[in-house]
Amino acid sequence: MSLKSDLEQLKEKGLAQIKTVDSTKVLNDIRVSLLGKKGPITNVLRGMKDLSAEERPQVGSFANEVRDSLTEAIETKKQELQTQLLNEQLSAETIDVTLPGRPVEIGTSHVLTQVQNDIEELxxxxxxxxxxxxxxxxxxYNFEMMNMPKDHPARDMQDTFYITNEILMRTHTSPVQARTLEKHDFNQGPLKMISPGRVYRRDTDDATHSHQFHQIEGLVVDKHITMADLKGTLEVLAKHVFGADRKIRLRPSYFPFTEPSVEVDVSCFKCGGKGCAVCKYTGWIEVLGAGMVHPNVIENAGIDSKIYGGFAFGLGPDRFAMLKYGIDDIREFYLNDIRFLHQFKVED
Amino acid sequence: MKISYKWLQEYINLNENPDVLADKVSLTGIEVAGVRYPDKGLKKIVVGHVNSIEPHPDSDHLNICQVDVGESEPYQIVCGAPNVAAGQDVIVALPGSRIADNVKIKKSKMRGVESKGMICALQEIGFPENVVPKEYANGIYVFTEPVKIGEPVFKYLGMDDAILDFDITPNRADTLGMHGTAWEVGAMYHEKPTFEQPELTETATKAQDLLKVAVENKAVVPGYYLRIVENVQIKPSPMWLQIHLWNAGIRPINNVVDITNYIMLAYGQPMHAFDYDKLTRKEILVRDAKPGEVITSLDGEDHQLDPEDIVITDGVVPTGIAGVMGGLDSEITASSKTVVLEAAVFNGTRIRKTAQRHNLRTDASTRFEKGIDTASVTAALDAAASLLQQLAGGAVAQGVLVGNDIHPEDAVIDIRLDRINHILGTELTLAQVQAIFENLGFKVTVSDTDLMTVSVPPRRWDISIEADLVEEVARMYGYDNLPATLPKIAMTPGKFNPQQRFIRRSKTLLQSAGLSEVISYALTTKTKAQQFIMTADTALTKLDWPMTEDHAYLRLNLVSGLLNDIAYNVARNQTDLAIYEQGRAFTKKAGEIRPVEREYLAGAVTGLVSGDNWAQDKQVVDFYYLKGILNTYLADHDYTGDISYVANTDRPELHPGRSADVYVGEEFVGFIGQVHPAIAKAYAIPETYVFQLDLSTLLTLPTTALVSQSAPKYPATSRDIAVLLPDTVTNAQVEAVIKRRGGQHLQNIHLFDVYAGKNIEAGHKSLAYSLTFQNPEATLTENEINEQMTHITDYLTESLHAEIR
Structure with missing residues (x-):
């Protein structure tokens, strides 16, 4: 039984040694010295041939047991030491996460484009x-098709840059509607369109006037389009652009190309309608013009106004942007100060 | 048009808060820009009687006045007005009162003399300068009719009123007269207005014996009527008339002029009065002006007349510009005795052009050009004559002199109820609609259950078709009451067209690459418009009548706008810039009138890509930085043709050694380069790189349709090769050779080094490439690759005299 007690002792001693090891190298030495070919356990197993047939399996199995438990202890210790080593290494690699990142520049979309895209997508x-x-x-197309024949007084309302007597810089995007209406085949369905773009007026540039600005006009023509449909559509637009709580109101107005014609006010998004500087203490802000397409405009496009009719509206992205972001000088849009432009990062 | 609430009350039964009325008018018909209460904020301003005055001992212009203000003792008030005198009834601001602009009046001492309050001019109690009668313009106001001492002055001056400012759209000129306004407001309150036509007594003298009248061009003067009033005594108008005028924003002048203005305000009918005795030929001839004729208008200005102007003449010499302004020669003066009154209808377009041509926009011209009530011309003339009789002691000669007689007719329009409901999306009843029309003074006959025949008087000349009547119903019913629905029509697909998608994608790509979008002016100077043009054979388009030379030409390029923007920013110390613009250039062939609009895309970079920071050195923009962006952008479109850059030394605005034309396949699509230092200097900008592309061309180019492929299963192999070449050989040439001899498995050519200098023969450079080979079907063998590399090196040596290193 001395072999067994030798083994017992070996195990105790070995486990104690493993426990105190603090480097993988030493641990490896211990593994070699205990479990290697020249190690004591191998020796014990070699000495088994001298044992009786009864003892041999007992000692053999015990020796395996000792070897397994030592192997496991070494393995566990090894993991422990490796983890510790890694942790030390990671700790040494610590950086200041508050240092700034390497700069990446993303360009911004012009605020007028943002407003225009938003409305186009709607x-x-x-x-x-x-x-x-x-x-x-x-x-x-700019005037005559829109029910403004030569000498029509409303032409004075839109001071025009002429190139020749017949060619001009468009004063609104309505001519696009006239062109589209003229070509539209109602057998293919109703006409529903918006026409965005740059327009020009013979104005002196100041805080509220610009000789170049933008417009988005809308037109819907079919057999059963009502003014209630216009109101509903403008409500959707106003809520989309200025907020879900907005209300609109229509006021009579005059445009040569619509009849009835209305100005459209939206309840003030700043004060909610109570009255503030933005809405000049009226609770309402004038945002666009609209109306039912004038029968002459329909007829000018070669369409029977007794059967077809519709609504039209026109708005200014410049004005929308000025209102929405509190911009008080329209020239800002065209001077392109990079600090001004970079404010408008979000296309919502 | 300034609308007096009290004047309205003369015609309709109106009992509404003026602010509420203003809102209602705005929502029903005409935008009310504001409501002014003339006495608002004023207090303790009363009528005083100047008992006596004596000069201030220490002043050469002040007077010490004893003023009865209705209290037991008169107040001593020091007054500096030149026209103050004993016996006057005046406006007194008592101590503790508030006058215009919220100024408080206190008891004070003026040069040692106690003064209890102030005797006021009209301006000091809030009258606009331009309505104050001339005789009181530079002094205190003096009452000319009986007033009660100590009473507040407001009612005597018509200040206890509310003035609504109607912002009239061009179609609603009917409200440029109080009668028309009363109809409009009355309709809102279901009140029918009543107008009293003053009685007129004529003398035995026949007007036709005094004056002959003729209209030459009847087409442009559809109505022309005169009356003659004799023995007129010129004097100030009575208070009630003056009040009506100044509350409407018109300065009282004398009874004759005031009456013409009053009639214009009441009827909307412009009137003119001229002095009969100054008509040398006792004849009125209305005709088109003759070239070279000159007239001096009432305001003292000389006008060279145009044959498109209509003039009133005395048979020979012009005495007035018809519908716009009278002539100075026939002006009513204090000594006028016999007055010729004119009420007419002139062609609106003619009058508008004349007013524009002579820069003379008057109350009369505004009304004629917008349209007047042709049915009340003679009523207005008679009323004016009657008032001259009453207020100027005039004797009205018998008969109206008619130059041309107008026959106004109602507009008769048939409209069905269901048509109205169909357009408005409403369910109105016949009774509702009929009431609206009748309230507006339109006659309605119903037949065939829902067919209405509506007669609209000439007063509402703006109504001539069905749609006009629909508008009347809509606004009177109230837009607030309209339902809000969405069109219930066939579905239509909503989507952007290829060009719109292309432009949106272009913007997204450039923004991702760090360029910010700008929007510049499309109208620019002659110089800038024609810089950076794409092709030489393009002509400029000029505005016929530009506002300024800065915006006189349509741009042929987008780059000059970008350079303007860079200059603007650099001047504000913003020196690191990366911007782009997408917009149109207006090109055309010489001799053509209308330009072709092409969609362009241009970018510009200057300064630093990124500055020095703790992690990396600064990166300065250069040609290759912008080229990288441009190439990434172009490569995104998968064009069938190769993208190539061909050096071009001839673009005048670009650095000759640093610019390239850009091709896709054989197609020229744009350019890239450094702005020529001389141009940069002219713009006052630092080193800047730009590109410009013609999107309209790019859009037409064929692209490769995507057929997806699995990721390669077999490994790629790469080989490096370095070649020594003369400086003049370009990278493009080398790559072309490699590509041609690289075989079908050459996948990528990557230039990883360019070197010249030490160890390199002068005038030579070394280019080093990494070539990647890959066969999707199998692993390439060493031999296969070696064979291909031999082809490449042999050909490089042969064709480019390259030395393989």
């Missing part, structure tokens, strides 16, 4: 097409 979602048209227009 109307695309409602089944409208977005139609572009020429900025240099014919008097015919």
């Amino acid at each position: 109307f695309i979602g409602m089944g409208y097409q977005v139609v572009d048209g020429p900025e240099v227009e014919e008097d015919h």
Whole structure:
């Protein structure tokens, strides 16, 4: 039985040694010295041939047991030491996470584009097409088709940059509507469109006037379009742009190309309608013009106004942006001070 | 138009808070820009009687006045007005009173003399300068009619009123007269207005014996009527008339002029009065002006007349510009005795052009150009004559002199109820609609259950078609009461077209690459408009009548706008800039009128990509920085053609050694380069790199349709090669050779080093490439690759005289 007690002793001693080891190298030495070919356990197993047949399996199994428990202890210790080593290494690699990151520049979209995209996407979602048209227009499309024959006093309301008597810089995006209406085949369905773009007026540039600005006009023509539909559509627009709580109101107005014509006010998004500096203490802000398409405009496009009719509206992205972001000088949009432009990061 | 609430009350039964009325008018018909209460904020301003005055001992212009203000003792008030005199009834601001602009009046001493309050001018109690009668313009106001001492002055001056400022749209000129306004407001309150037409007594003298009248061009003067009033005594108008005028914003002048203005305000009918005795030929001939004729208008200005102007003449010489302003020669003066009154209808367009041409926009011209009530012309003339009789002691000669007689007719429009409901989306009843029309003074006959025949008087000349009547119903019913619905029509797909998607994608790409969008002016100077043009054979387009030379030409390029923006920013110490613009250039062939609009895309970078920081050195923009962005952008579109850059030394605005034309396949699509230092200097900008692309061309180029492929299963192999070349050989040439001889498995050519200098022969450079080979079907063998590399090196040596290093 001395072999067994030797083994017992070996195990005790070995386990104690392993426990105190603090480096993988020493641990490896211990493994070699205990479990290696020249180690004591191998020796014990070699000495088994001298044992009786009864003792041999007992001692053998005990020796295996001792070897297993020592192996396991070494393995566990090894893991422990490696983890410790890694932790030390990671600790040494610590950086100051508050140092700034390497700069990456992303460009911004112009605020007017943001406003325009936002409105375009709203109307695309409602089944409208977005139609572009020429900025240099014919008097015919800019005025005459829009029920403003030569000498019409309303032409004075839109001071015009002429190139020749017949060619001009468009004063609104309505001519795009006239062109589209003229070509539209109602057998293919109703006409639902918006026409965004740059427009020009013969104005002196100041805080509230610009000889170049933007417009988005909308037009819906079919057999059964009502003014109630116009009101509903503008409500959707106003809530989308200025907030879900907004109300609108229509006031009579005059445009040569619509009849009835209305100005559209939205309840003040700043004060909610109680009255403040933004709405000049009225609770309402004038945001766009609209109306039912004038029968002459329908007829000018070669369409029977007794059967077809519709609504139209026009708004200014410049004005919308000024209202929405509290910009008080329209020239800011075209001077392109990078500090001004970079404020508008979010396309919402 | 300034609308007096009290004047309105003369015609309709109106009992509404003026602010509420203003809101209601705004929502029903005409925008009310504001309501002014003339006595608002004023207090303790009363009528005083100047008992006596004596000069202030220490002043050469002040007077010490004893003023009865209705209290037991008169107040001593020091007054500096030149026109103060004993016996006057005046406006007194008592101590503790508030006058205009919220100024408080206190008891004070003026040069040692106690003064209890102030004797006021009209301006001091809030009258606008331009309505104060001339005789009181530089002094205190003196009452000319009986007033009660000590009473507040407001009622005597018509200040206990509310003035609504109607902002009239061009179609609603009917409210440029109080009668029309009364109809409009009355309709809102279901009140029918009543107008009293003053009685007129004529003398035995026949007007036709005194004056001949003729209209030459009847087409532009559809109505022309005159009356003659004799023995007129020129004097100030009575208080009630003066009040009506100044509350409407018109300065009282004398009874004759005031009456013409009053009639214009009441009827909306411009009137003119001229002095009969100054008509040398006792004849009125209305005709088109003759070239070279000159007239001096009432305001003393000389006008060169145009044949498109209509003039009133005495048979030969112009005495007035019809519908715009009278002539100085026939002006009513204090000595006028016999007055010729004119009420007419002139062609609106003619009058508008004349007013524009002579820069003479008057109350009369505004009304004629916008349209007047042709049915009340003679009523207005008679009323004016009657008032001259009453207020100027005039004797009205018998008969109206008619130059041209107008026959106004109602507009008769048929409209069905269901048509109205169909357009408005409402369910109004016949009774509702009929009431609206009748309240507006339109006659309605109903037949065929829902067919209405509506007669609209000439007063509402703006109504001529069905849609006009629909508007009347809509606004009177109230837009607030309209339902809000969405169109219930066939579905239509909403989507952007290819060009719109392309432009949106372009913007997103450039922004991702760090460029910010700008929007510049499309109208610019002649010089800037024609810089950076894409092709030489393009002509400029000029505005016919520009506002300024800065914005006189349509741009042929977008780059000059970007450079303006860079200059603006650099001047404000913003020196690191990366910007782009997408917009139109207006190109055209010489001789054409209308330009072709092409969508361009241009970018510009200057300064630093990123500054020095703790982690990395600063990076300065250069040609290759912008080229990298441009190439990434172009590569995104998967064009079938190769993208290539060809050096171009001839673009005048670009650095000759640092600019390239950009091609996709064989197609020229734009350029990239450094702004020529001379141009940069002219713009006052630092070193700047720009590109410009013609999107309209790019959009037409064929692209490769995507067929997806699995990720390669077999490994790629790469080989490096360095070649020594003369300086003149370009990278593009080398790559072309490699590509041509690289075989079908050459996948990528990556230039990783460019070197010249030490150990390199002068005039030479070394280019080092990493070539990647890959066969999707199998692993390439060493031999296969070696064979390909031999082809490449042989050909490089042969064709480019390259030395393989």
